[in-house]
Amino acid sequence: MDSSHNKKLYLETWGCQMNVHDSEKASHILEGLGYEQTSDPGAADLVLLNTCMVREKAERKVYSRIGNIRNAAGRRIIGVMGCVAQAEAERVFERSPDVRLVVGTQSIGKLPELVAQLESGFHRAIDVRLSKDADFVELAPEKRRAGVVAFITITEGCDKFCSYCIVPFTRGRERSRPASSIVAEAKALASRGVKEVHLLGQNVNSYGLSGRRTSKTKDNDSEWTTFADLLDRVASESGLSRIKFTTSYPKDFTADIVNVIENHTNLCEWIHLPAQSGSDRILRMMRRGYTRRDYLDRISYIKQSTRDISITGDFIIGFPGETEDDFAQSLELAAEVEYDGLYIFNYSPRPHTPAAAFADTVPDSIKAERFARMQELQRRIQSRRYSRYLGMVVEVLVEGESARSGQDLTGHTRCQKVVNFKGGRAAVGDIVNIRVTELRANSLYGEQV
Numbered sequence: 061m062d063s064s065h066n067k068k069l070y071l072e073t074w075g076c077q078m079n080v081h082d083s084e085k086a087s088h089i090l091e092g093l094g095y096e097q098t099s100d101p102g103a104a105d106l107v108l109l110n111t112c113m114v115r116e117k118a119e120r121k122v123y124s125r126i127g128n129i130r131n132a133a134g135r136r137i138i139g140v141m142g143c144v145a146q147a148e149a150e151r152v153f154e155r156s157p158d159v160r161l162v163v164g165t166q167s168i169g170k171l172p173e174l175v176a177q178l179e180s181g182f183h184r185a186i187d188v189r190l191s192k193d194a195d196f197v198e199l200a201p202e203k204r205r206a207g208v209v210a211f212i213t214i215t216e217g218c219d220k221f222c223s224y225c226i227v228p229f230t231r232g233r234e235r236s237r238p239a240s241s242i243v244a245e246a247k248a249l250a251s252r253g254v255k256e257v258h259l260l261g262q263n264v265n266s267y268g269l270s271g272r273r274t275s276k277t278k279d280n281d282s283e284w285t286t287f288a289d290l291l292d293r294v295a296s297e298s299g300l301s302r303i304k305f306t307t308s309y310p311k312d313f314t315a316d317i318v319n320v321i322e323n324h325t326n327l328c329e330w331i332h333l334p335a336q337s338g339s340d341r342i343l344r345m346m347r348r349g350y351t352r353r354d355y356l357d358r359i360s361y362i363k364q365s366t367r368d369i370s371i372t373g374d375f376i377i378g379f380p381g382e383t384e385d386d387f388a389q390s391l392e393l394a395a396e397v398e399y400d401g402l403y404i405f406n407y408s409p410r411p412h413t414p415a416a417a418f419a420d421t422v423p424d425s426i427k428a429e430r431f432a433r434m435q436e437l438q439r440r441i442q443s444r445r446y447s448r449y450l451g452m453v454v455e456v457l458v459e460g461e462s463a464r465s466g467q468d469l470t471g472h473t474r475c476q477k478v479v480n481f482k483g484g485r486a487a488v489g490d491i492v493n494i495r496v497t498e499l500r501a502n503s504l505y506g507e508q509v
């Protein structure tokens with residue numbers, strides 16, 4: 061590698077917010093090794109793809125993307141991190157011989173050693189170890205890029221083993237980060253001008269419940285609380301204006317979480333609570349650990365709140381054995397809950413998971429038809445739900461310019477709706493009041509008041 065120029069890093073991120081946050085950590089570690097980021101893979105010395113394999117399509121796309129980059133690549137190092145790296149390990153090298161670096165989901169902190177191996181002449185470097193005691197890679201707040209919204213990891217991994225999901229295999233057993241370290245990070249971010257923090261985990265509600273020890277803090281059990289207590293602490297001690305959290309898991313979602321939200325104005329009115337199916341038979345086959353009734357009980361805690369909390373969710377369409385009647389129950393559930401937003405996914409089998417061996421698969425044509433029906437239902441619900449905002453004044457955190465929308469600025473409401481509006485006196489980082497003047501399918505438009 062040529063040492064006469066600054067080394068360049070091209071980092072591409074796929075998948076969930078956990079991956080976005082992992083990319084942030086990787087780029088900071090690599091900056092410490094002299095890499096600066098470029099948006100041009102052709103100019104990079106190190107190309108890193110932070111990958112997702114929650115769905116089959118995402119995994120296939122990763123390999124074709126490696127192929128494109130390889131065509132453009134000269135002497136540069138191509139590396140794969142994230143879930144594909146973890147699950148495929150050495151097979152990544154076999155499937156894409158130009159890849160020289162494979163970094164598992166718990167190995168981001170090993171990047172300096174791995175890159176040093178490659179720079180010293182090794183052809184390949186890999187670390188995909190998983191440990192139930194692995195430490196969290198924490199990002200010093202002063203090292204973060206200034207921004208108004210930041211992520212904080214509170215749990216990593218998952219112990220639920222839903223029958224269709226690859227996450228427990230790619231992210232390892234569930235671990236909760238000590239509460240004091242989360243609160244300290246939240247405070248430090250607030251003091252650096254961050255306005256909104258998202259507490260992240262595969263299952264934030266399982267915080268502190270299982271697999272909770274990290275090797276650093278093994279002896280101190282008081283370092284963990286319930287999720288509701290953690291929210292209470294972050295809300296009262298951090299000084300942040302807005303706190304959001306995702307993803308919530310229905311089985312572990314307790315009424316005290318809603319009570320805590322009611323006690324703190326900086327806890328925002330948004331809960332993402334994936335149902336995945338409305339049929340008890342399918343929920344059992346998915347091994348979700350709750351029934352439709354249990355799920356609706358959680359929804360009623362949220363709807364009975366004194367705060368107007370937005371609910372978003374996920375459904376999987378075409379799980380093996382899903383009949384027309386099972387699907388009809390999913391439609392009914394979606395209609396009963398009236399989500400403000402819904403992520404709908406077609407089921408695809410994932411390696412290592414029990415559901416991949418289930419018989420009675422649903423043909424793609426039926427999945428596509430059910431998907432369209434669910435989407436149409438949600439479109440109607442969402443347009444009705446959004447209409448309540450017309451003329452209303454909503455609080456928006458200004459996050460950036462909004463060139464494509466024809467407005468000046470864009471941001472999110474407390475309930476996670478996108479709002480585009482004419483700038484007026486507002487600047488990035490301000491929290492402003494916007495009167496909603498127009499509704500679109502997935503966003504609101506308005507003017508500053």
Ligand code: SF4
Nearest residue numbers: 218220221222225227
């Ligand atoms: S709760 Fe289920 S779907 Fe969510 S990450 Fe864990 S195993 Fe996957």
